[in-house]
Amino acid sequence: MTVPEGRGIEGTAAAGGTFRILHVSTGNVCRSPITERLTRYALSRRLGDPLAGGLLVESAGTWGHEGAPMEANAATVLTDFGADPGGFVGRELLDEHVIRADLVLTATRDHRAQVISMGHSAGLRTFTLKEFTRLVRAIDPATLPDPDQDGVVERARALVRAAAALRGWLLAPSAEADEVHDPYGGPITFFRSIGDEIHQALDPVLTALTGVPARR
Numbered sequence: 001m002t003v004p005e006g007r008g009i010e011g012t013a014a015a016g017g018t019f020r021i022l023h024v025s026t027g028n029v030c031r032s033p034i035t036e037r038l039t040r041y042a043l044s045r046r047l048g049d050p051l052a053g054g055l056l057v058e059s060a061g062t063w064g065h066e067g068a069p070m071e072a073n074a075a076t077v078l079t080d081f082g083a084d085p086g087g088f089v090g091r092e093l094l095d096e097h098v099i100r101a102d103l104v105l106t107a108t109r110d111h112r113a114q115v116i117s118m119g120h121s122a123g124l125r126t127f128t129l130k131e132f133t134r135l136v137r138a139i140d141p142a143t144l145p146d147p148d149q150d151g152v153v154e155r156a157r158a159l160v161r162a163a164a165a166l167r168g169w170l171l172a173p174s175a176e177a178d179e180v181h182d183p184y185g186g187p188i189t190f191f192r193s194i195g196d197e198i199h200q201a202l203d204p205v206l207t208a209l210t211g212v213p214a215r216r
Contacts, residue, residue: 002006005191006043008131008186011193015152018102018153019054019103019152020056020057020100020101021056021058021060021102021105022053022060022098022103023036023039023057023058023103024059024061024062024093024103024105024107025059025104025106025107025111026062026063026064026111026184027057027061027064027065028064028065028068028090028091028092029068029070029074029184030070030073030074030183030194031072031194031198032061032076033070033088033181034070034078034198035059035198036058036059037069037078037084037203038083038198040083041083041084042111043057043210043215045208045212046206046207046212046215047152047212054152054155055153059091059096060091060092060093060097060165061090061091061092061093063092064091064092064093065090065092066089066090066092067086067090068089069077069193070085073187073191074191075088077191077192077195080195081195095180098115098120101122102125103125103156104125104126104130105127105128106126107127107129107179107180108129108178109178111128112126112127112156122152123159127167129180129201130177130179130201131167131178132200134170135162135170136159136163136208137165137206138166139159139210141211144159144211145158146211147160150199152179152210155209159209160209178179179196180197180198198205
């Protein structure tokens with residue numbers, strides 16, 4: 001699925017509204033582009049057309065390289081997974097991105113802190129990717145709205161609320177457990193290991209969000 005200029009899945013959302021996922025890293029050329037495009041790819045395989053469910057996916061960087069392409073090694077990683085790296089353009093994180101996001105997933109705790117420091121009541125909807133994965137694994141899917149009856153957007157909103165409620169009770173086993181390290185400037189082997197980390201962290205999140213397991 002090719003999306004012009006890499007800026008979200010745009011168009012007319014489903015009647016139930018929209019749910020916007022924002023992925024954040026530093027430069028918006030390595031980790032967050034990988035996470036954005038893997039999210040889109042996984043959603044398209046689960047739902048066919050994520051926009052039909054009202055899901056929008058985008059990314060930005062706290063020190064974003066505005067207008068820059070993603071790193072070549074990041075594009076290679078996406079191609080390895082079958083995702084489309086084409087047309088991506090980096091951007092710097094702005095207030096408007098945080099304001100309109102329903103869920104912000106960051107690469108590190110520092111990124112999370114930077115997003116929350118921007119205000120806009122972002123604290124309850126901003127997590128590191130791995131933190132959110134850990135919290136989601138503890139949530140009983142049966143307690144979430146049925147996506148077929150209530151829609152994916154309502155299910156996604158309920159998932160974020162449930163994760164936020166658990167955050168103070170389910171702590172990380174170590175400081176490093178919630179981090180996705182920066183592969184910028186590293187060899188393709190390092191990029192692939194980071195790509196695997198991101199892919200593994202996203203899988204349970206997107207299953208819980210949509211109610212649809214990954215195709216095997």
